[in-house]
Amino acid sequence: MSEQPAVRTSDVWKVFEHDGIAVEAVRGVTLEILPGEFVVMAGPSGSGKTTLLNLLGGLTQPTRGKVWIDGADLTTLSERALARLRLERVGFVFQAYNLLPVLTARENAEFSLLLQGMAEDERHRMVGELFERIGIAGLEDRRPAKLSGGQQQRVAVARAVVGAPALVLADEPTANLDSATSLALLDVMANLNRELGTTFVFATHDPQLMERAQRLIRLVDGAVALDERRSAPASP
Amino acid sequence: MTRSRRGVLLRLARRNVVRQWRRSLLTGMAMMLGVVALVMARTIGDGAHEDWIDSGVRMGTGHVTLQHPQFRFSRKLDHRLPAAARARIAAALEAPEVASLVAQVTPRLEMMGLANSPTAAVPVNIIGVESEGEARFSQLGVEQRRVGGRYLEPGDRLHAYVGERLAQRLDLGLGSRLVLTAQDASGEIAGQLVRVVGIYRTGVPEVDEAVVHIPLATAQEWLGVEDDVTTVAVLLTSAWGVPRALRRLRARIGEEGDGIAVLGWRQAMPELDAAIKLDDFWGYVFNVVLFVIVALAIVNTILMSVLYRTREFGVLRALGLTKRETATVVFTEGMILTAVAGMVGVVLGFAVTWLLWHDGLDYSGALEGELTFSGVVLDTVVVPVFRRVQVVMSLGSIVIVGLLASLYPAYRATRIDVAEAMKFEA
Ligand SMILES: Nc1ncnc2c1ncn2[C@@H]1O[C@H](COP(=O)(O)OP(=O)(O)OP(=O)(O)O)[C@@H](O)[C@H]1O
Ligand SMILES: [Mg+2]
Numbered sequence: 001m002s003e004q005p006a007v008r009t010s011d012v013w014k015v016f017e018h019d020g021i022a023v024e025a026v027r028g029v030t031l032e033i034l035p036g037e038f039v040v041m042a043g044p045s046g047s048g049k050t051t052l053l054n055l056l057g058g059l060t061q062p063t064r065g066k067v068w069i070d071g072a073d074l075t076t077l078s079e080r081a082l083a084r085l086r087l088e089r090v091g092f093v094f095q096a097y098n099l100l101p102v103l104t105a106r107e108n109a110e111f112s113l114l115l116q117g118m119a120e121d122e123r124h125r126m127v128g129e130l131f132e133r134i135g136i137a138g139l140e141d142r143r144p145a146k147l148s149g150g151q152q153q154r155v156a157v158a159r160a161v162v163g164a165p166a167l168v169l170a171d172e173p174t175a176n177l178d179s180a181t182s183l184a185l186l187d188v189m190a191n192l193n194r195e196l197g198t199t200f201v202f203a204t205h206d207p208q209l210m211e212r213a214q215r216l217i218r219l220v221d222g223a224v225a226l227d228e229r230r231s232a233p234a235s236p
Numbered sequence: 237m238t239r240s241r242r243g244v245l246l247r248l249a250r251r252n253v254v255r256q257w258r259r260s261l262l263t264g265m266a267m268m269l270g271v272v273a274l275v276m277a278r279t280i281g282d283g284a285h286e287d288w289i290d291s292g293v294r295m296g297t298g299h300v301t302l303q304h305p306q307f308r309f310s311r312k313l314d315h316r317l318p319a320a321a322r323a324r325i326a327a328a329l330e331a332p333e334v335a336s337l338v339a340q341v342t343p344r345l346e347m348m349g350l351a352n353s354p355t356a357a358v359p360v361n362i363i364g365v366e367s368e369g370e371a372r373f374s375q376l377g378v379e380q381r382r383v384g385g386r387y388l389e390p391g392d393r394l395h396a397y398v399g400e401r402l403a404q405r406l407d408l409g410l411g412s413r414l415v416l417t418a419q420d421a422s423g424e425i426a427g428q429l430v431r432v433v434g435i436y437r438t439g440v441p442e443v444d445e446a447v448v449h450i451p452l453a454t455a456q457e458w459l460g461v462e463d464d465v466t467t468v469a470v471l472l473t474s475a476w477g478v479p480r481a482l483r484r485l486r487a488r489i490g491e492e493g494d495g496i497a498v499l500g501w502r503q504a505m506p507e508l509d510a511a512i513k514l515d516d517f518w519g520y521v522f523n524v525v526l527f528v529i530v531a532l533a534i535v536n537t538i539l540m541s542v543l544y545r546t547r548e549f550g551v552l553r554a555l556g557l558t559k560r561e562t563a564t565v566v567f568t569e570g571m572i573l574t575a576v577a578g579m580v581g582v583v584l585g586f587a588v589t590w591l592l593w594h595d596g597l598d599y600s601g602a603l604e605g606e607l608t609f610s611g612v613v614l615d616t617v618v619v620p621v622f623r624r625v626q627v628v629m630s631l632g633s634i635v636i637v638g639l640l641a642s643l644y645p646a647y648r649a650t651r652i653d654v655a656e657a658m659k660f661e662a
Binding site for chain 2: 050051054057059060079080083084085086087088092094097098099100101102103111112114115116117159171
């Protein structure tokens with residue numbers, strides 16, 4: 001395959017020191033995620049899903065091994081360069097309380113564009129289109145406290161994808177939503193993946209999400225136990 | 237950091253301050269109270285010191301004293317200001333840049349001597365004065381201080397103005413005669429007969445027993461010094477002008493080698509200077525204690541809000557802010573609080589002080605009898621002094637306190653571990 005992976009790891013380990021005992025949360029994971037993939041990482045609680053996701057996004061530095069995003073080796077980057085890479089190349093969606101409470105839905109969604117100094121009308125146009133596409137048009141000026149859980153997660157998804165990142169990492173994005181709302185949010189992300197070619201990597205226990213996976217990675221005890229591709233990656 | 241980034245950080249900080257208005261209000265109140273107390277203490281303190289200095293310099297030798305460099309130590313007529321020196325001094329005092337600072341000038345011929353009556357002899361400090369100028373200067377002659385008779389007047393010759401205690405010790409009344417004796421210019425003991433024309437009381441024993449005023453011309457003739465004096469005392473329009481007046485006078489008159497010393501009141505009256513410095517020291521201690529309390533209040537509230545908002549800072553970092561930028565948000569929040577609370581505090585402090593005490597704060601109720609110190613009677617009514625310097629200093633110190641108090645919480649914000657912060661806790 002000639003295409004550069006969105007993210008790639010090579011024998012990556014994460015060992016935590018906990019009360020003097022070493023906890024090997026991630027044990028020698030090597031994998032490549034291609035642009036346009038819709039990857040779901042599943043596995044029992046404590047299997048290392050969150051830790052691996054944090055490693056992929058540069059929120060945690062590996063104890064051993066390497067991680068590349070768009071070909072850049074995260075382990076060699078300075079704190080500033082890493083922050084910049086996160087800003088420009090990675091989107092995050094967390095389980096809940098993702099949004100900055102003092103900013104409106106639009107300001108939250110356009111946060112990375114704002115930091116990058118994009119002009120206001122351009123930002124508004126992009127966020128407007130995105131809100132339209134994911135079904136939250138008209139909520140732009142509301143603060144997060146005035147949005148439902150599902151609406152908040154959509155704003156979080158909008159914020160993650162708006163800057164056209166190399167990959168979007170989502171840790172249990174549906175865990176706090178009821179199943180109908182979860183399904184709707186999954187549709188939103190699947191559509192974004194199909195239509196814009198956004199790369200998604202999920203960590204989840206949600207069977208609905210696993211069903212949609214185009215590639216399913218099963219983690220057991222911090223290692224990849226299964227990696228199965230079900231269909232080809234989306235192309236933008 | 238680009239401008240757009242700074243703008244975003246500022247917006248976040250500003251909105252956080254507003255969103256946590258309860259916290260902001262509390263912190264702001266603590267700071268405001270601090271500033272109000274500071275402003276009150278400073279305006280009253282400065283007012284009191286101005287009074288002390290004013291009383292002190294009037295009793296003594298003025299804000300600025302011109303003497304022979306040795307006179308302070310020897311108190312001898314040998315160390316006096318001859319005609320040439322007096323002329324130089326007069327010219328310097330008339331120079332426009334000096335004259336603009338000067339309120340009153342008075343020449344004096346001072347000497348140690350004895351006051352003799354048929355019953356006793358008492359050592360005294362005899363001062364030959366120009367009655368008109370002196371009346372406005374020392375205020376020994378003002379009506380409130382007078383217990384009988386009048387102050388010296390132009391045209392007086394063999395008259396003396398004495399203190400109540402001296403009068404008692406020598407058994408003098410108005411019109412009584414006494415003989416003053418002192419060493420004259422040639423070193424001989426000479427006597428001079430004078431008559432009591434007025435009696436005063438300051439309440440300070442050392443003054444009331446020892447200071448005798450006689451006409452300058454009488455003293456000069458008696459001691460054979462022609463038109464010479466020992467001291468030219470200068471009262472300025474404000475104590476704040478002293479350093480400037482000293483600088484300008486010294487530039488014109490030259491350094492001490494030329495036979496004239498230009499002394500500030502701090503040099504001429506070291507005890508008063510020490511007392512004010514001591515009082516200032518306690519004032520500073522009070523300020524420091526106040527600021528430590530205010531700073532702790534700020535550190536506490538801002539730190540609490542940082543710890544409470546760990547997740548928010550985790551999100552910011554995940555979104556691509558650097559550690560430094562998250563710290564900037566916290567720091568800016570602290571500085572916004574500081575600036576607003578500081579400004580309101582300063583305005584409020586001045587307003588409250590002015591409303592309560594612009595006519596003066598009378599603390600005589602808290603005292604028994606008169607308040608005197610190091611030979612000075614103090615007024616028990618202090619009028620607060622309002623100055624631009626105080627506004628600047630109050631604001632400056634609160635900004636420094638806010639700055640220091642915001643640093644630690646800002647530092648703590650950089651210690652937040654993103655992965656840890658993003659762990660979900662329902
Ligand atoms: N900061 C830490 N210090 C010590 N141990 C940690 C730390 N973070 C995670 N671990 C441990 O690492 C292992 C993997 O944790 P991780 O959160 O990645 O699992 P997970 O698959 O996301 O679990 P869940 O499905 O419950 O979210 C666990 O044993 C956990 O206790
Ligand atoms: Mg997890």
